[in-house]
Amino acid sequence: MTFCSTCGHQTVKKIPAGDDHLRDVCEACGAIHYQNPKVIVGTLPVYNDKVLLCRRAIDPRYGFWTLPAGFLELGESTWQGAQRETREEAGAIVHEGHLYGVFDLPYISQVYMFYLAEVADGSYQAGTESLEVAWFEEADIPWDELAFTVIGEMLRRYFDDRKREIFSTYHCVMQPRQEAWRKNS
Numbered sequence: 001m002t003f004c005s006t007c008g009h010q011t012v013k014k015i016p017a018g019d020d021h022l023r024d025v026c027e028a029c030g031a032i033h034y035q036n037p038k039v040i041v042g043t044l045p046v047y048n049d050k051v052l053l054c055r056r057a058i059d060p061r062y063g064f065w066t067l068p069a070g071f072l073e074l075g076e077s078t079w080q081g082a083q084r085e086t087r088e089e090a091g092a093i094v095h096e097g098h099l100y101g102v103f104d105l106p107y108i109s110q111v112y113m114f115y116l117a118e119v120a121d122g123s124y125q126a127g128t129e130s131l132e133v134a135w136f137e138e139a140d141i142p143w144d145e146l147a148f149t150v151i152g153e154m155l156r157r158y159f160d161d162r163k164r165e166i167f168s169t170y171h172c173v174m175q176p177r178q179e180a181w182r183k184n185s
Contacts, residue, residue, distance in 0.1 A: 006031040037109040041081035042069020043094055047119040050135040054089045056147055057131045064147035082115045090133045091125030101154050104173045112150050
């Protein structure tokens with residue numbers, strides 16, 4: 001940040017009093033400008049033992065498969081955002097699910113939150129950000145064509161949990177080329 005979004009004066013990088021992080025600070029009006037991680041919300045939509053995936057019509061990873069997810073908007077709960085993204089990308093309406101997976105990606109300042117949710121009637125339709133949308137059984141998942149590592153991790157967890165019939169919430173701190181799962185107690 002070069003200029004203050006409050007008053008327009010130039011900002012400086014410094015550690016404000018009582019803080020321990022370098023911040024963009026406006027010395028003219030005193031505003032401290034915090035930068036925080038982006039929150040991505042979505043669903044793992046299921047219906048009749050199948051998972052709904054979307055083929056991306058946008059970059060990054062155009063043409064690859066993903067779960068319906070996107071950035072949380074201001075004024076939304078994480079569940080509301082997950083529902084919206086599922087409607088926008090997959091044209092599907094989901095019943096309220098439970099928080100199923102949380103992925104921290106500190107190296108890119110993102111947090112992913114996925115809800116396990118049942119699609120209301122099994123219907124779907126590709127939205128503007130999806131080339132196509134389709135139901136997949138476990139054996140048919142296009143593992144080599146998944147857009148992001150997070151998606152593969154979430155799907156693997158789901159299929160493992162489905163075999164055990166236990167669907168706990170998981171937390172994963174992901175590093176580049178390294179994943180470390182920890183089941184929440």
